[in-house]
Amino acid sequence: MNLRGVGVSPGIGHGPAYVLAVSVPEPPEGATYTGEADQEKERAMSALTQVAGELEARGNQAGGEAEDILKAQALMAEDPGLVVKVRSLIDRGLAAPRAVYEAFGKYRDVLAGAGGYLGERAADLDDIRDRVIALLYGMALPAAPTAPAEPYVLVARDLAPADTALLSREQVVGFVTEEGGPTSHTAIIARAMGVPAVVACPGATGIPQGVPVMADGTSGLVHVEPADVDVADAVGAHTARQATIFAARGPGRTADGRPIPLLANIGNPGELDDAVRAGAEGVGLYRTEFLFLGRAEPPSAEEQRRAYRAALDAFPGGRVIVRTLDSGADKPLEFLPGPAAEPNPALGERGLRRARRFPAVMEAQLGALAAMESERLAVMAPMVATPEEAGWFAEECRSRGLRDVGVMIEIPSAALRAADLISQVDFVSVGTNDLAQYAFAADRQLASMSALNDPWQPALLDLVAMTAAAASEAGRPCGICGEAAADPALACVLVGLGASTLSMGAAALPAVRAALAAHTTEQCDEAAEAARAQVTAAEAQAAARARLPGLATFG
Amino acid sequence: MGERKVTVAAEVGLHARPAATFVQRAKQAPMDITVARPYSGDPVNGKSILAIMGLDVRQGETVVISAEGEGSETILDELAAIAGAP
Secondary structure, three states: OEEEOEEEEOOEEEEEEEEEOOOOOOOOOOOEOOOOHHHHHHHHHHHHHHHHHHHHHHHHHHOHHHHHHHHHHHHHHOOHHHHHHHHHHHHOOEOHHHHHHHHHHHHHHHHHHHOHHHHHOHHHHHHHHHHHHHHHHOOOOOOOOOOOOOOEEEEEOOOOHHHHOOOOOOOEEEEEEOOOOOOOHHHHHHHHHOOOEEEOOOOHHHOOOOOEEEEEOOOOEEEEOOOHHHHHHHHHHHHHHHHHHHHOOOOOEOOOOOEOOEEEEEOOHHHHHHHHHOOOOOEEEEOOHHHHOOOOOOOOHHHHHHHHHHHHHHOOOOOEEEEOOOOEOOEOOOOOOOOOOOOOHHHOOOOHHHHHHOHHHHHHHHHHHHOOOOOOEEEEEOOOOOHHHHHHHHHHHHOOOOOOEEEEEOOHHHHHOHHHHHOOOOEEEEOHHHHHHHHOOOOOOOHHHOOOOOOOOHHHHHHHHHHHHHHHHHOOOEEEOOHHHHOHHHHHHHHHHOOOEEEEOHHHHHHHHHHHHOOOHHHHHHHHHHHHOOOOHHHHHHHHHHOOHHHHHOO | OEEEEEEOOOOOOOOHHHHHHHHHHHHOOOOOEEEEOOOOOOOEEOOOHHHHHHHOOOOOOEEEEEEOOOOHHHHHHHHHHHHHOO
8 A cells, every 4th residue: 555645854764654643522512610610720730830841851851842842832831822812711611631622722823714824723622632631631641662683664643842852863773754844844844863763644644553664755655555665765775866866066056967057045154055066056146134134234345245255265266146125015125115014915016026125235246246346247137028138237247347247137027028128138047936836826934825836837847948048049058956956857948948057945955966867868858848738737747857867876 | 211222233133043142131130121113012031031032033124122120221221232233
């Protein structure tokens, strides 16, 4: 039997399943108590305090990331708003367990309704609630064994930080949960432990206790009772994959030798070292928000120059593309008049739009960049919708002596008229994350919109292709600096679509380098053409992968 | 009534660790502490982690922290530093 979920921590974990069946019943609706209200309140309060104490103690024992999470949970168990609610429900006649259940429910709904990161915190609240109710009922909560005869794959509906905090790689070789997402605690802790994990895997708790299980934290596949040969194959494939990935060295290039410079996305100078170690050839996206956000005065020219110098020095001989400040209603600057609270900051006055209304900040930034007097320094603007905007930005840059000027392509109008934009500048760089959210009218912050923000969507591939074709026609480079470039298969497709450089987080570089080295330009072209010929994102991905045989050894 | 307007700099927003640190400090204060989004919404109890999480304040957004009484200026400064820390 095979189950499928979402791989959130890579690697192969195999061992007997330990199924953690935490099932605390819902206290019956309208349940009442006998005796005094004060006694019942006392019972509820002492259970809340005891659970808070246990969470805090586990946190102290665990340390690290788990400690922060558990201490936050301890605060939730003793939250003053929650306590007031429990007391008033008991005053209205509800028994302590039901009062606790309903009081938590109110907060849970608020978090769950928010979706995304906050929505996943609803599970934290459920865990505290179940612990308190179990205590009130005198039930023992099952716990994952900490001294097993053999390391196991931990299977559960969902795992709470309190379940996982005291586990280590000696006990647990894999995690499989029915619920949770990429930012759930299971995912965060599994990655921190370096243990493979699969979440959002329906049917997982149906796995019988103790049967052998193999979880593939890359593909999301969970094999129940796999044949020994399958386990050996999977482990061998994973080992070979790691070996292949780290065998490819040097600058990015296809198997037939076409150079595709691999660059790093950098959010602050602290990330430069990792990028150098990963073999990046320069910076494809230097976000500069860190210089400006959360401070009362704009940074001095000297402070700005230090930040740009750090990147130029980290990559001697490499190109560094600095993106000018991208601020908006969701990223306001304290030293500028705040934009009115916008109902939809992603569509509001942000990026270049804001720079045009309050030009002083951008002028100072371009001045500091020009003062670097470096041929290797390029500058590009965010949130450009029209050729007129691109022309205005290019003129602002060139009048200060900046010679390598580009714009981001992240709004569909810019991709549709890419030729007109490119005629104004020296290069373009496609931000696939925003381009997807604007093309599909799907907020990229919402987990529920993730299928529309899938970078394999053929419509997104079309927009990238249009942009790259226009750049190629004009004889100018087209880079990609979104998450799409970090996927090894998609990186090959982007090259096939005409991308001339790929920029990504440092962690993704080795696998992308290996994927390019394993395929010729022709194979990349065919994969891109096959992907665009499909109707759905899943079909596009399958069609491309079928034409990229080199991925089989490590993808 | 003392007030501090702070832009949240932490990547996770005013959730998780920043929210917990904030509430741990606020709970030690003798007076009431409130937190609100500017222009909109009612202030919530600054000693309630659930209420603060419910505000859903993300990186780059602004909150107004209020308190009054003896020692409130010092506490507001500390809370503003916690909320504004990256």
